[in-house]
Amino acid sequence: MIWDLHCHLNGIPGRTPDEQMARLIECADRMQIDRLVLFMGTPFLLDPKPEEFRDQNDQVLQAISHWHHRAFGFVYLNPIYESESLAELDRCVANGPMTGIKLWVAKRCDAASVDAIVRRAIELNVVIYQHTWLKTTGNLDGESTPEDLAKLARRHPEASLICGHTGGNWELGIRTVRDLPNVSVDLGGGDPTAGIVEMAVRELGASRVLYGSDVAGRSFASQLAKVTGAEISEADKQMILGQNLRRLMMPVLQRKGVRL
Amino acid sequence: MTIDVNVSLSRWPSRRLPLDETPRLVERLVRHGVTQAWAGSFDAILHNDIAAVNHRLATECSIADNGLLWPMGAVNLKLPNWKDDLKRCHETHGMRGIRLLPSSHGYGLDDPEFAELLGMLSDFRMLLQIAIRLEDPRTQHRLLSVKDVELAPLPSLMKEHPDVPVILLNAFPAANSELASLLATSARVYFEIATLEGLAGLEKQIQLLPPERLLFGSHAPFFMLESAVLKLQESAMPAPIQKQITHENAELLINTLEK
Ligand SMILES: [Zn+2]
Numbered sequence: 001m002i003w004d005l006h007c008h009l010n011g012i013p014g015r016t017p018d019e020q021m022a023r024l025i026e027c028a029d030r031m032q033i034d035r036l037v038l039f040m041g042t043p044f045l046l047d048p049k050p051e052e053f054r055d056q057n058d059q060v061l062q063a064i065s066h067w068h069h070r071a072f073g074f075v076y077l078n079p080i081y082e083s084e085s086l087a088e089l090d091r092c093v094a095n096g097p098m099t100g101i102k103l104w105v106a107k108r109c110d111a112a113s114v115d116a117i118v119r120r121a122i123e124l125n126v127v128i129y130q131h132t133w134l135k136t137t138g139n140l141d142g143e144s145t146p147e148d149l150a151k152l153a154r155r156h157p158e159a160s161l162i163c164g165h166t167g168g169n170w171e172l173g174i175r176t177v178r179d180l181p182n183v184s185v186d187l188g189g190g191d192p193t194a195g196i197v198e199m200a201v202r203e204l205g206a207s208r209v210l211y212g213s214d215v216a217g218r219s220f221a222s223q224l225a226k227v228t229g230a231e232i233s234e235a236d237k238q239m240i241l242g243q244n245l246r247r248l249m250m251p252v253l254q255r256k257g258v259r260l
Numbered sequence: 261m262t263i264d265v266n267v268s269l270s271r272w273p274s275r276r277l278p279l280d281e282t283p284r285l286v287e288r289l290v291r292h293g294v295t296q297a298w299a300g301s302f303d304a305i306l307h308n309d310i311a312a313v314n315h316r317l318a319t320e321c322s323i324a325d326n327g328l329l330w331p332m333g334a335v336n337l338k339l340p341n342w343k344d345d346l347k348r349c350h351e352t353h354g355m356r357g358i359r360l361l362p363s364s365h366g367y368g369l370d371d372p373e374f375a376e377l378l379g380m381l382s383d384f385r386m387l388l389q390i391a392i393r394l395e396d397p398r399t400q401h402r403l404l405s406v407k408d409v410e411l412a413p414l415p416s417l418m419k420e421h422p423d424v425p426v427i428l429l430n431a432f433p434a435a436n437s438e439l440a441s442l443l444a445t446s447a448r449v450y451f452e453i454a455t456l457e458g459l460a461g462l463e464k465q466i467q468l469l470p471p472e473r474l475l476f477g478s479h480a481p482f483f484m485l486e487s488a489v490l491k492l493q494e495s496a497m498p499a500p501i502q503k504q505i506t507h508e509n510a511e512l513l514i515n516t517l518e519k
Contacts, residue, residue: 012459027460030494135398136405169399171275191396191455192487194277194480216459221490222483229288229486231278 003035003242004028004220005129005162006188006212009063010042017041017063024215025070031220034242037212038063039074039102039129047106047142050084053077057092064097068258072249074100074129079113086120093124099252101128105140110148118156125251127160129186133168146176153180160248162210165189170196174203181208184244188212192222197230197240206236210244263510264289264297264488265389266429266452266477269320269329272302274401279481286324288480292489295507297329298389300359302482304334305394305404310345318353332359332389337373338366343380350384356517357387359429363406364394370413378421385517388424392431393455394482408434411443418447425513430455430479437468444473450513452477453488453505462505463495471501475510 007024014020028036041059045052053076060073075092077085092098101121103109109130121128130152132144139145146167153161159182166185167173170193177183185200185208200209213223227240246260253260267289269282279285280302289297299321303313314333321329333349335342335358349355358381362368369390381388393408400406411434418426427450428435428443435443435451443449452475456465465474478488492502 024459027494030460030496031490133398136400136402137398190399192484193395193399194279194482194484195275198278218457219459219461219487219491219494221494222457222487225484225486225490228490229484 001238001242001246002031002033002211002224003037003245004033004213004215005037005186005210005245006164006214007036007038008040008044008214008216009038009059010040010044011216017059018066021063021067021071025067027215027220028070031224033220034070036071037074037100037245038071040076040104046104046140047080048076048078050078050081050088053085054088057088057098061092061096061098068097072100073098074102076102076104077117079103079107079109079111079117082113082116085117089117089120089124093126093252097256099249099256099258100126102131103128104131105143107142108148109144110151114152115155118152118159122156122159125255127162127248129162129164131164132173133165134172135168146173149183150176150180153177153183157182160184162186165214166196166200171199174200178203184208184210184248186210186212187226187240188223189214189218192225194229197226197232201230201232201236201240206232206239207244209240211241261507262292262294262476263507264294264478264480264485265427265475265510266454267297267299267329267480268302268482269299269317270301270303272482273305273404277481279485282320282324282329285481286328288485289328290325292485294485295328296510298332298357299329300332300389300391301334304336304359304361305364308336308339310334310336310339310342311348314345314349314353318355331355332357334359334361335377336361336365337371337377342373346377346380346384350386355386356514357389359389359391361391361394362409363391364404368410368413369417375417375420378417378424381424382421386424387427387513387517389427389429391429392434394430411435411439414449415439415442415446418443418449422447424448425450425517427452427475429477432456441469444469449473450475450509453491454479454483456491460495462491463497466497466501471504472509474505476506
């Protein structure tokens with residue numbers, strides 16, 4: 001069973017989200033990927049205004065509308081617009097079919113304005129996927145580091161948080177979140193550097209490591225390879241490829257009555 | 261049957277890799293159907309005694325199973341007497357080609373010594389590999405932080421040495437599609453797929469570049485070998501094109517050197 005935590009419509013050929021989705025599923029089928037989590041639309045917007053993130057979420061809602069047996073959506077929010085983000089969270093998750101939250105690079109996640117989103121996420125039983133990177137070449141102004149996420153995680157021990165890209169510089173990302181049991185790491189979006197999965201499993205335990213691809217910017221191939229080629233047990237691979245994400249999403253899926 | 265044109269032996273400077281011992285790398289290559297692998301040495305990134313690096317590389321390749329590993333010697337154009345290293349690669353070790361690491365060694369392709377090297381490779385009937393990058397600059401170690409190699413000088417240089425086959429390693433995304441197609445159509449410039457990304461990226465790439473200019477490359481053991489292998493599964497393409505990419509183009513390239 002393979003569940004992909006991290007997919008985007010942006011970059012997939014097609015005139016509409018439906019056409020893009022058909023292409024995405026066609027490629028996922030070639031790789032035996034059962035389920036996909038989608039977030040954000042076209043184009044990528046670093047700092048979307050409320051009407052823009054609503055449009056981005058509408059694209060994802062449309063994309064998954066015929067694929068509920070294959071795809072989930074996470075709602076894209078911008079903590080700079082706190083009240084509008086909370087309203088959008090209710091529209092798409094509390095009262096809609098989405099099952100998680102995506103926060104990107106508009107605002108660093110240790111900011112106080114993220115707290116209200118996290119509190120509501122806890123009430124709704126959903127995970128928050130927070131993009132993180134620690135770039136040797138320098139971060140964007142609003143781009144979170146793994147340390148920013150660690151601060152957020154310490155303030156909200158009952159929240160379920162995902163450290164996007166394992167912090168990019170994954171040796172540092174893994175060290176940073178090691179002592180935070182409510183933080184899992186997303187393997188997606190970086191080059192298929194050997195050793196990332198072995199270190200993550202050694203330091204965090206396989207249950208906190210999640211396969212994600214970051215298609216369409218990345219390939220399924222390069223990201224799946226990190227797991228399938230890693231020197232870890234077959235049982236650990238199964239957890240990372242799908243079982244962990246299923247477990248993290250199970251509370252919201254059950255609340256929504258989603259049958260798997 | 262697969263020819264992997266982009267593997268390396270020895271140690272990555274800032275990390276131990278699961279497959280950085282040659283027997284383990286060889287075992288994995290064989291497991292995935294790789295029948296020949298063109299190997300450089302990570303030692304060349306920082307070592308100044310390049311003659312010793314190349315000697316070890318040649319020895320290591322010669323003891324691997326059934327001639328699986330073909331050494332691609334290192335030449336550092338910023339070291340005194342680099343021509344002697346090149347001659348030894350050719351005469352002493354009988355190597356078919358060499359691999360340059362211009363970013364790590366601190367020069368660009370507009371360096372006059374690079375043009376001189378192309379002339380010598382033409383005389384020796386050797387192929388040239390140029391690593392456009394070894395690692396994403398965003399994850400590089402602070403002390404090993406370098407930019408991708410600029411490809412702009414290459415088209416005009418290749419006009420003067422059209423007979424030298426040049427394989428650009430890890431060239432995506434540094435090679436934008438316009439420059440890549442210019443190089444692939446106007447010269448004997450090849451690309452391999454180790455850093456080729458995107459949803460079904462290879463399927464897209466064979467629309468942009470002539471398939472006879474694409475080679476299988478993994479950048480193992482720094483990258484997962486399985487990444488390149490799975491790219492063939494993710495992209496749909498006619499079987500003859502897949503064969504070209506996995507081994508026929510590389511075989512043809514070698515045949516033309518031997519004639
Ligand atoms: Zn992403």
